[in-house]
Amino acid sequence: MKKPYHDLVKRLLDGELRLAELPPDLRAEGEEALRLLGAVDRTPVTLSPAVTSRVMATVRERTRSPARRAWRWLVTPRNVEVRFRIRPWLVAPALAAAAALVLVLARPQTPVSSTNVVFVRFMLHAPGAKSVTVAGTFNQWDQNAAPLIPAGTDGVWTTTLALPVGQHQYAFVVDGRRWVADPAAPAIDDGFGRRNSVVAVTRQGARTL
Amino acid sequence: MSAPWLTVAMVAVAAHLPTRSALASQDVAARLEGRAPAAVVKAVQTIAQDAAARGLPVEPLIQKTLEGSAKGVPAERVVAAVRLLAARLDEARTALRDAGIATPEPEALEGGAYALSAGLSADQVRDLGRVSRPLYDPALTLHIAATLTALGVPARQGVQLLLHMIQAGRTSNELLDLPGEVQASMARGASAAQAAEALDIDEGALGQHGSHGEEGREHQARPHRP
Numbered sequence: 346m347k348k349p350y351h352d353l354v355k356r357l358l359d360g361e362l363r364l365a366e367l368p369p370d371l372r373a374e375g376e377e378a379l380r381l382l383g384a385v386d387r388t389p390v391t392l393s394p395a396v397t398s399r400v401m402a403t404v405r406e407r408t409r410s411p412a413r414r415a416w417r418w419l420v421t422p423r424n425v426e427v428r429f430r431i432r433p434w435l436v437a438p439a440l441a442a443a444a445a446l447v448l449v450l451a452r453p454q455t456p457v458s459s460t461n462v463v464f465v466r467f468m469l470h471a472p473g474a475k476s477v478t479v480a481g482t483f484n485q486w487d488q489n490a491a492p493l494i495p496a497g498t499d500g501v502w503t504t505t506l507a508l509p510v511g512q513h514q515y516a517f518v519v520d521g522r523r524w525v526a527d528p529a530a531p532a533i534d535d536g537f538g539r540r541n542s543v544v545a546v547t548r549q550g551a552r553t554l
Numbered sequence: 555m556s557a558p559w560l561t562v563a564m565v566a567v568a569a570h571l572p573t574r575s576a577l578a579s580q581d582v583a584a585r586l587e588g589r590a591p592a593a594v595v596k597a598v599q600t601i602a603q604d605a606a607a608r609g610l611p612v613e614p615l616i617q618k619t620l621e622g623s624a625k626g627v628p629a630e631r632v633v634a635a636v637r638l639l640a641a642r643l644d645e646a647r648t649a650l651r652d653a654g655i656a657t658p659e660p661e662a663l664e665g666g667a668y669a670l671s672a673g674l675s676a677d678q679v680r681d682l683g684r685v686s687r688p689l690y691d692p693a694l695t696l697h698i699a700a701t702l703t704a705l706g707v708p709a710r711q712g713v714q715l716l717l718h719m720i721q722a723g724r725t726s727n728e729l730l731d732l733p734g735e736v737q738a739s740m741a742r743g744a745s746a747a748q749a750a751e752a753l754d755i756d757e758g759a760l761g762q763h764g765s766h767g768e769e770g771r772e773h774q775a776r777p778h779r780p
Contacts (some may be wrong), residue, residue: 385671413623417699432571480624482621485585486617486621486623486625487618501593509695512661512664512665512693512694512697529703531701531705531733533671533672533701534671534672535621535625536622536638536671537621537622537625537631537632541621542607543697545694545697545698545730547694547730549727552727552730552731554698554699554701554730
């Protein structure tokens with residue numbers, strides 16, 4: 346980038362000073378500036394009347410278009426001043442309504458506190474089974490959520506789950522397709538012609554029902 | 555903004571708040587997405603929306619749908635079971651309200667519906683609800699009664715046994731032992747009714763001995779199953 350001219354050289358170019366009035370160390374810069382300025386064509390630019398009339402016609406056309414004027418009105422930034430005039434007693438209900446709105450729209454899932462969770466061991470004797478899982482109300486009846494693992498070689502499958510306090514229905518799923526109620530617990534009709542078992546989890550422990 | 559405008563704004567906001575039933579419908583769709591056929595989801599949404607509008611819990615209906623779908627039950631059967639469950643939740647609420655529980659917990663309603671499906675009558679659900687409060691969890695006592703019935707104990711007899719134990723001040727854990735004790739007696743050759751009768755006689759004998767303070771209860775407590 347070219348270094349800008351010294352202020353005195355700029356004044357020379359503006360005609361405020363003569364070359365001889367510049368300090369000796371600035372004269373060379375002043376001569377160069379004058380030479381460059383002399384090379385500039387100072388003839389005024391003139392456009393043909395046809396171009397001028399076309400440009401002006403376009404400008405008038407754009408100004409007349411209501412859609413364009415509306416668009417310009419919409420997109421042009423402007424200062425807006427809003428003044429609130431409220432009665433102080435209305436602030437409290439307004440804040441309450443806002444809080445209620447926030448509560449309704451951002452309802453958190455009820456967390457399960459660790460004190461309300463009990464570890465429960467599930468066990469099934471299923472010799473020959475290739476896989477055993479347990480599904481119930483505690484895992485949305487997802488038969489893949491809680492696999493049991495073989496305990497030894499005598500066909501006993503087992504797993505331990507953390508369950509919240511409450512009553513939970515469940516059943517075992519053998520080999521991914523056979524639903525089996527817990528043989529070690531009473532079972533009750535599931536409404537589909539099969540049977541479910543129930544485990545009651547209290548803070549003191551868990552019992553099958 | 556003047557006060558009328560503020561009021562209008564608040565009303566407008568309130569009007570756009572989703573209703574409880576609409577929220578239930580959204581929840582149902584989200585929970586069942588990919589887990590149940592579209593026709594089942596649609597039908598259950600309607601049932602759940604209606605249940606929510608009546609103040610009934612929606613979670614048991616979702617669970618029943620998930621259960622039926624996971625078990626490969628035909629769609630129409632799943633919907634029928636969900637509809638029946640909604641009706642039982644409603645019936646259980648009426649029974650528990652009659653028991654003096656003005657706003658039963660969802661778990662209690664679920665326990666009531668479970669007991670009804672096991673064969674207890676609405677009056678028996680009401681009676682158990684009445685004696686359960688305030689010291690016992692109605693959801694628990696109702697589940698125990700349902701299990702006794704499922705074991706073969708006549709509903710009236712099972713409820714009587716529970717009522718007597720509650721009146722005798724037995725602990726919740728002792729109530730939870732009942733199905734196991736009935737099963738143990740049945741394993742020794744007794745019928746379910748005989749097993750329950752024997753337990754009820756025991757309870758009567760203990761009741762006649764009459765020490766029903768907290769200390770007395772501790773001494774009389776049955777040993778817990780391992």
